[in-house]
Amino acid sequence: MNSRIIVINIIRWFILLSIQVLLLRNLSFYDLATPFTYILFLLLLPFGTPNLLLYLIAFGTGLTLDAFYDTLGVHTAACVTLAFVRILFISVTVSRDNFDEPEPSLGNMGFKWFSLYALLCTFAHHLVLFLLEAFKLTELSYTLLRCLFSGIFTLFTVILVEFIFYNRKSR
Amino acid sequence: MRNLWIFINRYNAFFLFVIFFTIGVVLTVRNNAYQRSVTFNSTNEVVGHAYIRLNIFKRYLNLGEVNDSLARENARLNTAILALKNIDTAKNEVIKDTVNHVQYTYLAARVIKNSVTLRNNVITINKGTLDGIESGMAVISAGRGVVGIIRDVSPHLATIESLLNKDAKISVSIKSTKALGSLVWGDRNSDYKKAFIKDVPNHFQVKLGDTVITSGFGSFPPGIPVGSISNRGISTGDNFLTIEIKLYNDFSTLQYVYVIKDKLAQEEKSLELKLPNEQ
Numbered sequence: 375m376n377s378r379i380i381v382i383n384i385i386r387w388f389i390l391l392s393i394q395v396l397l398l399r400n401l402s403f404y405d406l407a408t409p410f411t412y413i414l415f416l417l418l419l420p421f422g423t424p425n426l427l428l429y430l431i432a433f434g435t436g437l438t439l440d441a442f443y444d445t446l447g448v449h450t451a452a453c454v455t456l457a458f459v460r461i462l463f464i465s466v467t468v469s470r471d472n473f474d475e476p477e478p479s480l481g482n483m484g485f486k487w488f489s490l491y492a493l494l495c496t497f498a499h500h501l502v503l504f505l506l507e508a509f510k511l512t513e514l515s516y517t518l519l520r521c522l523f524s525g526i527f528t529l530f531t532v533i534l535v536e537f538i539f540y541n542r543k544s545r
Numbered sequence: 546m547r548n549l550w551i552f553i554n555r556y557n558a559f560f561l562f563v564i565f566f567t568i569g570v571v572l573t574v575r576n577n578a579y580q581r582s583v584t585f586n587s588t589n590e591v592v593g594h595a596y597i598r599l600n601i602f603k604r605y606l607n608l609g610e611v612n613d614s615l616a617r618e619n620a621r622l623n624t625a626i627l628a629l630k631n632i633d634t635a636k637n638e639v640i641k642d643t644v645n646h647v648q649y650t651y652l653a654a655r656v657i658k659n660s661v662t663l664r665n666n667v668i669t670i671n672k673g674t675l676d677g678i679e680s681g682m683a684v685i686s687a688g689r690g691v692v693g694i695i696r697d698v699s700p701h702l703a704t705i706e707s708l709l710n711k712d713a714k715i716s717v718s719i720k721s722t723k724a725l726g727s728l729v730w731g732d733r734n735s736d737y738k739k740a741f742i743k744d745v746p747n748h749f750q751v752k753l754g755d756t757v758i759t760s761g762f763g764s765f766p767p768g769i770p771v772g773s774i775s776n777r778g779i780s781t782g783d784n785f786l787t788i789e790i791k792l793y794n795d796f797s798t799l800q801y802v803y804v805i806k807d808k809l810a811q812e813e814k815s816l817e818l819k820l821p822n823e824q
Binding site: 425426429432433436440445446447448450451452454455457458461462465506509 | 557558559561562565566568569570571572573574575576
């Protein structure tokens with residue numbers, strides 16, 4: 375892992391988290407859908423990241439978000455879940471030997487792979503996030519509805535951002 | 546031991562997930578008051594439901610005993626009905642209802658000394674400890690709003706710290722918006738017909754002529770009219786409005802007042818003393 379990737383990821387962390395905290399936090403459609411685009415940072419971490427480091431990064435990112443959202447623990451748990459799903463998905467779909475691509479971006483992996491990857495990670499993250507936030511099963515259908523709409527919204531923004539920074543040359 | 550270590554290492558993704566996820570959930574539950582209360586509630590709910598289920602079975606076991614007691618009660622009530630039927634209805638008297646569960650009782654008193662022109666006005670009334678008056682009780686006038694709070698009591702007399710006093714501070718609310726505030730006099734104001742409401746957050750829409758009533762916090766019962774708004778929102782530069790109101794009460798012609806005895810005052814005070822952070 376060279377220093378360039380580290381710098382790029384740090385910059386990406388700052389940009390995505392500030393967009394999330396400054397802009398997207400105030401955005402909500404009918405109290406149903408709120409995008410959590412910051413998870414793109416966790417999605418785009420390099421393939422070679424060790425599991426422990428990945429969890430620590432996810433934990434730290436979640437904790438930072440929680441500090442801004444005043445919901446200590448909720449985003450943390452959601453981000454950790456996302457890291458778990460990410461590890462599972464990558465271990466199933468990408469063979470361990472050819473980590474020739476540096477990071478799982480849309481340009482590197484193709485639309486089909488990336489959209490499925492983003493879909494699974496997003497919904498795992500949102501499911502934990504909204505269930506922990508609501509913390510009761512009586513409103514389960516409403517919670518799941520919010521989860522679904524927010525998930526679609528997040529997925530949309532994530533793929534949109536990926537298309538904007540689409541870099542086919544690296545493939 | 547080594548095998549266990551290899552096993553854990555192979556599935557490290559899962560074990561790390563469990564560890565970090567647990568930390569996240571523990572943080573959530575410990576630091577967010579809502580989640581904490583819900584956790585305790587739902588456990589109680591489970592226990593409660595178990596007891597309800599248990600009780601359904603238990604009730605059957607006691608049916609015999611319940612039947613006996615109902616039969617006894619029926620017999621007693623039947624005798625009572627028979628006894629009542631033989632009463633001459635023309636001779637019925639009005640029976641005074643001794644309701645035990647009224648929280649506030651009113652004691653009428655006559656004003657024997659009053660002033661409206663001083664900085665700190667004190668009213669004296671002709672009832673004292675022998676009539677059950679204690680320091681801290683609320684005083685209102687007949688249907689016309691708050692007067693003050695009892696300060697000192699002697700056996701036959703009591704002094705009231707009038708609302709027209711720089712220390713007076715009474716919790717009130719605006720009837721239409723339910724906005725809470727504190728009623729004060731003083732502060733560059735010596736007009737006995739005017740008072741001010743402070744600490745109303747300035748996002749409340751205040752209308753001229755809105756009624757101001759007591760909020761029920763403190764010694765005054767809720768809903769007692771105080772006055773009507775005569776000037777909304779005097780800007781003071783902070784986040785709170787200062788509202789001028791016209792008092793319903795004419796302090797200069799005060800003749801009779803009611804002292805309000807709150808049966809739960811002692812209980813409330815002793816309960817609130819237990820709060821560690823209460824100032």
